[in-house]
Amino acid sequence: MKKNQKFGIFTGIGIVFLLLTFAPQGQAQSENPGPRVGIKGGANFSQFFVDQPTVDDENMKVGLHFGIFTKIALTDFLAIQPELLYTSLGSKVSYGGSDVESLLGIREGEVRFNLNYIQLPLGLAFNIGPLNVNAGPYVSYLISANVKDLKSSDLSTSDPIELNKDDFNSIDYGLFAGVGFDIGNVSIGARYNHGLREVGSEGLGGTLTNNSRNGVAQIFLGFGF
Template sequence: MLKNASNKKFAGILAALFLLVGTAHTYGQTNNPGPKFGIKGGLNLSQLYVDQPTVEDESMKAGFNFGVFGKIPINSFLAVQPEVLYSNAGSKVTYGGSDLENVLGIESGEVRFNLNYVQVPVALAVNVGPLNLHAGPYLSYLFSANVKDLKQSDLSSSDIATLDTDDFNKLDYGVMFGVGFDVKAVTIGVRYNYGFREIGNSGVAGQLTENSKNGVGQIYLGFGL
């Protein structure tokens, strides 16, 4: 009698599990979203984290990002999200100490680094209802750089005046991760990009930005179809 009751209980649990699996499978098939493509843009907050002994202070630089994105579903929970973005990076750095002038030939003061990239991130997105968690690698190409000595009234007297795109590494790469919300055609979110490569390649640029890598926080709004 007890054995029969146990068998019936086990059969009931087994049937419930099959029903649950079948329901989940049907949901995944009927609610598997199609590909989405759209435009996005927003605010960048960037910092270089310069590891240089003459650096006295460093502050974030505000910029912007904009571009196009795609969201290609693997199933109802996972999607691949490639993007092509224009993205500002850089920082405002305060240098001090006699070594700066003796070694680099420039006065102590504030220097603003403006670095403009074409960025291609590719994220794996995990969708939980309208929420998505995403992470993946990115590759960026530096197409222009502008460096300004904020203390010098005559930039031609400073070695910083000669710095241009060729003084910085053209390629940057790293990882990014973030969280977003998808509500119908609208997507909003925040993301952080962490670079692996030093930005300066040689000379004054390399010394001013010694061991510095891009760190960029992003807030974005997008519209997709």
């Protein structure tokens, strides 16, 4: 039943995206600068802040994102910009102390979380000449996840960490805001995504990422058709 519900949700999202992409765009959009439909991609600088007393330090993980976008003008200055992206998030977390070893069966060291999502941001873009300011909500679906011990000599035991996507929440959602420049059919910009749902689910995934949410800064380059 859950699989059918998820399939229905993302089928509906895909249909909405296609309708927005190919809908009549009107005279107002012809006066709006920048690409109307295109591809984009760039770098992610992600981190989540673990509320966990045995965490010594957290470091940024570098990932990537890429996908398609469309811009639908509402007025000369205002447009809706839906996107469909693959995005790779996560964080590097250093654990230490006897509590981790006794509770989770690992020794102190650094662990890298790799979380890969399909994301649908739905932005409202305010255009001021070539400059645009955009913000809005997003929803993401987790397609894969893994945890890697970066210091195997420190962390390896008879019961090593084995986490996969079942240890993390499949649906993530949050808000984003950013700025961009449209130069002809080329777009460049930066954005920040702030997750509103906890990353980990119940069990070991929830314990290791206690109360953590996705946070990611992005830089991107887009090309319009």
